[in-house]
Amino acid sequence: MKSSSPINPLLNKVLRGQLTAINQYFLHARMCGHFGLEGLNEKEYHYSIQAMKQADQLVERILFLEGLPNLQDLGKLYIGEDAPEMLANDLRLSNEMLSDLRQAIATCELEQDYISRQLLENILKATEEQVDWLESQQWLLQNTGAQNYLQSMMHDD
Secondary structure: OOOOOOHHHHHHHHHHHHHHHHHHHHHHHHHHHHHOOHHHHHHHHHHHHHHHHHHHHHHHHHHHOOOOOOOOOOOOOOOOOOHHHHHHHHHHHHHHHHHHHHHHHHHHHHOOOHHHHHHHHHHHHHHHHHHHHHHHHHHHHHHHOHHHHHHHOOOOO
């Protein structure tokens, strides 16, 4: 099933964000694990796997629309050197992804591609939930202090 011209490039743009997120979140997870921050390791790893599943869904949709998924295009990784910087960088990447998702959803609506729109809306919902969690972590860092926050992340819940 061929899609109209603007859909596949936008799906590939969203795919680019997911592929970037997989790598950034995975590296942050393993760095947190290395630092002994098991709570953050688990959460970051979960987000990495979630991004991988979402990328898989995007690849399937692009192929269904007879497009070619671009798995070689990765965005810039924002790698933090410590946990507060990692969280801030993850929030930065997630906010960038929100913008691309909203643009793609609007185009899918205009082009009446409701299946792609639904897929993107599901990814948008998960990304918004992640942004909410990351913003909560920023608040906790600021209001409990870095040492208390990091101590609370030494064990997974």
